[in-house]
Amino acid sequence: MADNSIGRKFRISSFGESHGKIIGVLIDGIPAGLDLNLEFIQNELNKRKPGQSKLTTERKEDDEFTILSGIFNNKTTGAPICLVIENKDKDSSKYEKFKHILRPSHVDYSALKRYGGFADFRGSGRFSGRITAGFVMAGAIAKQILNLLDINMIAYTQSIGEIEDFENYESHDIRKLMEKREKSLARTLNPKISEKMELLIQNIKNQKDSLGGTIQCLVKNFPAGVGGPVFNSLESDLAKGIFSIPAVKGIEFGAGFKSAKMKGSEHNDPWKVDNNSITTTKNDSGGIIGGISTGMPISFRVAIKPTASIGKKQKTVDIKNMKNIELELEGRHDPCILPRAVVIVEAITSVILVDHLICQGKIPEIINNDEAN
Numbered sequence: 377m378a379d380n381s382i383g384r385k386f387r388i389s390s391f392g393e394s395h396g397k398i399i400g401v402l403i404d405g406i407p408a409g410l411d412l413n414l415e416f417i418q419n420e421l422n423k424r425k426p427g428q429s430k431l432t433t434e435r436k437e438d439d440e441f442t443i444l445s446g447i448f449n450n451k452t453t454g455a456p457i458c459l460v461i462e463n464k465d466k467d468s469s470k471y472e473k474f475k476h477i478l479r480p481s482h483v484d485y486s487a488l489k490r491y492g493g494f495a496d497f498r499g500s501g502r503f504s505g506r507i508t509a510g511f512v513m514a515g516a517i518a519k520q521i522l523n524l525l526d527i528n529m530i531a532y533t534q535s536i537g538e539i540e541d542f543e544n545y546e547s548h549d550i551r552k553l554m555e556k557r558e559k560s561l562a563r564t565l566n567p568k569i570s571e572k573m574e575l576l577i578q579n580i581k582n583q584k585d586s587l588g589g590t591i592q593c594l595v596k597n598f599p600a601g602v603g604g605p606v607f608n609s610l611e612s613d614l615a616k617g618i619f620s621i622p623a624v625k626g627i628e629f630g631a632g633f634k635s636a637k638m639k640g641s642e643h644n645d646p647w648k649v650d651n652n653s654i655t656t657t658k659n660d661s662g663g664i665i666g667g668i669s670t671g672m673p674i675s676f677r678v679a680i681k682p683t684a685s686i687g688k689k690q691k692t693v694d695i696k697n698m699k700n701i702e703l704e705l706e707g708r709h710d711p712c713i714l715p716r717a718v719v720i721v722e723a724i725t726s727v728i729l730v731d732h733l734i735c736q737g738k739i740p741e742i743i744n745n746d747e748a749n
């Protein structure tokens with residue numbers, strides 16, 4: 377399987393399968409001398425790990441990571457960093473039983489056509505949300521680089537089903553928003569909306585069904601002038617990274633699809649100068665114009681589909697007997713992926729932003745190298 381890497385100069389490669397021995401990530405292009413906070417990496421993993429609340433899958437994994445290379449005396453060496461996590465709670469029995477049955481809106485048919493039946497189907501193998509633990513580890517390192525530059529971000533659940541938070545949080549303090557988000561099992565920012573979302577997820581779980589929603593991501597203090605037009609634009613690279621997260625079905629920057637219905641006079645973001653600093657009075661562009669950052673908050677929204685594996689009866693095909701059948705799936709599934717996905721969105725965003733900053737020489741190849749000198 378090719379194409380498991382992303383990034384030009386800060387490049388991450390994903391490997392492992394859901395029920396294999398390990399999952400992990402290889403990170404190349406990392407500056408030397410970075411004083412890594414390993415506890416931060418674990419905390420980020422804990423926000424993604426399964427079994428963390430009543431709203432997630434019951435699969436129980438510690439998701440404790442091991443460093444295989446690239447870190448010496450607690451600092452990055454400039455060599456590739458390899459981080460792995462052992463898969464411990466593997467129950468492949470349910471998958472064996474349903475091996476010949478195509479789960480609707482899951483990868484079984486497309487993967488069969490692509491890999492001729494050789495792909496590891498246990499726990500959805502390479503297609504599992506589990507591979508995103510590797511994204512989160514890489515993102516936790518990228519985030520520490522962004523923090524050094526005072527660039528901070530938050531992704532949060534903006535809607536689940538019909539329940540939506542319409543507030544624009546661009547002017548809010550990210551640290552305070554983060555505190556609010558981490559008090560919410562749905563990982564949203566408004567406690568009242570969170571309660572409704574939690575109830576909704578619990579109800580849909582009881583009905584053996586699932587729900588999707590949207591995640592809003594905000595990045596503040598990202599410098600103007602990063603990116604470029606055409607194929608490696610900031611928008612295209614972010615979109616490509618975000619679409620690598622399983623279950624993502626859409627992304628829109630700023631006003632996004634709403635902009636198609638707006639007049640130029642409504643959509644245009646007026647420029648203003650204040651104390652020699654240029655900003656816009658609103659941000660329907662989402663902080664990117666011409667594929668290049670404007671210095672306004674980078675703001676985008678991600679659509680996540682309802683989890684495909686549901687216990688409810690569904691029509692499908694048994695490909696062994698070539699028969700139309702009805703399927704009632706067993707197994708441990710997320711009734712709604714969003715509460716676990718916010719940190720994955722942040723992780724991929726961090727990786728892409730750091731890659732762009734390094735490509736433009738905005739991050740030195742050696743960071744914090746006092747002791748080395």
Ligand SMILES: Cc1cc2nc3c(=O)[nH]c(=O)nc-3n(C[C@H](O)[C@H](O)[C@H](O)COP(=O)(O)O)c2cc1C
Pocket residue numbers: 433481482483500503504505506508621622623624681683684685686708709710713716717720
């Ligand atoms: C954190 C996370 C957890 C997921 N959990 C499940 C799950 O329990 N059941 C499921 O059917 N899909 C789950 N998915 C999504 C599938 O992996 C994904 O829908 C599938 O591989 C098909 O890919 P696509 O939806 O991107 O086309 C999860 C995704 C993520 C990011």
